[in-house]
Amino acid sequence: GxxxxxxxxxSVREGDSSVINCTYTDSSSTYLxxxxxxxxxxxxxxxxxxxxxxxxxxxxxxxxxxxxxKHLSLRIADTQTGDSAIYFCAESxxxxxxxxxxxxxxxxxxxx
Amino acid sequence: xxxxxxxxxxxxxxxxxxxxxxxxxISNHLxxxxxxxxxGQKVEFLVSFYNNEISEKSEIFDDQFSVERPDGSNFxxxxxxxxxxxxxxxxxASREQVNTEAFxxxxxxxxxx
Numbered sequence: 001g002x003x004x005x006x007x008x009x010x011s012v013r014e015g016d017s018s019v020i021n022c023t024y025t026d027s028s029s030t031y032l033x034x035x036x037x038x039x040x041x042x043x044x045x046x047x048x049x050x051x052x053x054x055x056x057x058x059x060x061x062x063x064x065x066x067x068x069x070k071h072l073s074l075r076i077a078d079t080q081t082g083d084s085a086i087y088f089c090a091e092s093x094x095x096x097x098x099x100x101x102x103x104x105x106x107x108x109x110x111x112x
Numbered sequence: 113x114x115x116x117x118x119x120x121x122x123x124x125x126x127x128x129x130x131x132x133x134x135x136x137x138i139s140n141h142l143x144x145x146x147x148x149x150x151x152g153q154k155v156e157f158l159v160s161f162y163n164n165e166i167s168e169k170s171e172i173f174d175d176q177f178s179v180e181r182p183d184g185s186n187f188x189x190x191x192x193x194x195x196x197x198x199x200x201x202x203x204x205a206s207r208e209q210v211n212t213e214a215f216x217x218x219x220x221x222x223x224x225x
Binding site: 031041042044 | 143145147153154155156157160168203205207210211213214215216217218219
């Protein structure tokens, strides 16, 4: 079946690294995404990774993909208060139109 | 930078009324999608659209829902007779090819009263 799982909450101290984890079920996934949603706002694409890659780094963001375990993680270095948001993991299905399936989202809160 | 735009940003409608949510995808994109997010819940797939027809739809997308691309730029979602449980944020998305990144609009918040 199609499912993307994430933990619901993460709290980190400002300046520390945040690691948000995600597991997915569809082995035919082609793209895996991380979206950020601030309160009352839309979905902002943060980064994505091809399924044939293991790692992608983009400034403070590092995405790690373990395809064997179907595990995806997003690491945010030097977490700031502006990083407070809900982070959605999503996979692009291998179907003809490649619909995107979202996880439930992880609410990241930053403590001083 | 090109973006997906949605109008209106907020729509309030009475139960039983028809609503049309509008989206302008990025101009050279070929694949279009509607998603919804009930308050506090996950983002759910509704429908995908390619080559002027529905490619895939979810169980949520029943006979009350329809999509249309009436011209070369707009992509609309119609709900014929709204129910209270249709209250949600509706997101439109588009992508250039089937295996490229998807861009989402800012959403339309639909409130059914």
